[in-house]
Amino acid sequence: MHILVTGHTGFKGAWLSLILASRGHDVSGIALDPLPGGLFERADIASLLRDDIRLDIRDRAGLEYAVGATGADLVMHLAAQPLVRESYSDPRTTFETNVDGTLNVLEAIAATPATKAAVIVTTDKVYRNIGQRAGYVETDALGGDDPYSASKAMADILTHSWMTSFPGAPTAIARAGNVIGGGDVSKDRLLVDLVAGFEAATPVSIRYPDAVRPWQHVLDCLSGYLTLADALLAGAGTGAWNFGPDPDSFQTVRQIADAGAELWGDGARWVDESGGHLHEAALLTLDSSKAKRELGWHNTLPFPGGLEWTIEWERAVRGGADARDVTLAQIERFTERAGDASWTRRF
Numbered sequence: 001m002h003i004l005v006t007g008h009t010g011f012k013g014a015w016l017s018l019i020l021a022s023r024g025h026d027v028s029g030i031a032l033d034p035l036p037g038g039l040f041e042r043a044d045i046a047s048l049l050r051d052d053i054r055l056d057i058r059d060r061a062g063l064e065y066a067v068g069a070t071g072a073d074l075v076m077h078l079a080a081q082p083l084v085r086e087s088y089s090d091p092r093t094t095f096e097t098n099v100d101g102t103l104n105v106l107e108a109i110a111a112t113p114a115t116k117a118a119v120i121v122t123t124d125k126v127y128r129n130i131g132q133r134a135g136y137v138e139t140d141a142l143g144g145d146d147p148y149s150a151s152k153a154m155a156d157i158l159t160h161s162w163m164t165s166f167p168g169a170p171t172a173i174a175r176a177g178n179v180i181g182g183g184d185v186s187k188d189r190l191l192v193d194l195v196a197g198f199e200a201a202t203p204v205s206i207r208y209p210d211a212v213r214p215w216q217h218v219l220d221c222l223s224g225y226l227t228l229a230d231a232l233l234a235g236a237g238t239g240a241w242n243f244g245p246d247p248d249s250f251q252t253v254r255q256i257a258d259a260g261a262e263l264w265g266d267g268a269r270w271v272d273e274s275g276g277h278l279h280e281a282a283l284l285t286l287d288s289s290k291a292k293r294e295l296g297w298h299n300t301l302p303f304p305g306g307l308e309w310t311i312e313w314e315r316a317v318r319g320g321a322d323a324r325d326v327t328l329a330q331i332e333r334f335t336e337r338a339g340d341a342s343w344t345r346r347f
């Protein structure tokens, strides 16, 4: 199968491209240039691709041409401005990329008869956070206070409207939360900062050590996206789907930092700089019962598994191991462990 991944140069997109290529699919990508030192560069993903297209998804005409030229069977749309803090400093780029960019992708797919299905990736932050303890379900109200969350909620509503209003390739929305895994180099992500500090033997300052966060390994998230794509290609699965970690993977930042430091070894440390900061907004979690019940998906690497695999990856690659080999070995181990919950059916 020929699969087009938008955002293939990013963290999730690079893992997804490697999974698909390693399973014998043709993979093409559309994205901006990769950040230095991330998985895309380290594992030389470019050499595995049929088309490696560097294009801004805000360029409507260029995107329509590029998607049509690839003629992919399946489109996985991951390209986005995904950082909350960045969305405050540059809200216009965030809205244009996440909203207009998604509209451009949907239009380009509609103009490409070869495309049989599409998965549009949003986030857990699309839900209006009303401070409830229970996980949010797919029918809960959408909203979003910060520009990133609002832009993703808008992309989600836009995709729903598009799917409902226009016949075309079966489309689904995938909502997942914060993910961890080897090769992430994005700004403002706890594990990225921790690992950089551990390696440099510089203790990392942590401001909200008691904040509880849901942690999910990138492979569990991607197995959800691919299970969904599988369902779409089989004539089911349209609509919105949550793919979140289970409650046993909700841990405080302190627990993650402590466990990460211990796994890293070499006297790795972090520093508590909470000094009276007020607590952040209530934890927002996903209820993924629908995906478990109807798609047969489940998490395979609950805490501490996902954290162990992330530290293992970073330790090995920063110690000189080949990034592609390390990533492929983790993909194979995951496939064995996950069984039916992995991409073993069509992918």
Ligand SMILES: NC(=O)c1ccc[n+]([C@@H]2O[C@H](COP(=O)([O-])OP(=O)(O)OC[C@H]3O[C@@H](n4cnc5c(N)ncnc54)[C@H](O)[C@@H]3O)[C@@H](O)[C@H]2O)c1
Pocket (backbone or CB within 6 Å): 006, 007, 008, 009, 010, 011, 012, 013, 030, 031, 032, 033, 034, 055, 056, 057, 058, 077, 078, 079, 080, 081, 082, 097, 101, 121, 122, 123, 124, 176, 177, 178, 179, 180, 186
């Ligand atoms: N990583 C997480 O914890 C997380 C959590 C929830 C949702 N998501 C969603 O998953 C998707 C992938 O996230 P990620 O963590 O891999 O992010 P990332 O920042 O690592 O990658 C983003 C990708 O989008 C591309 N991109 C950004 N702006 C673009 C533009 N204008 N035109 C073309 N390409 C553009 C980048 O080049 C890159 O390939 C995003 O849609 C994000 O919102 C991520």
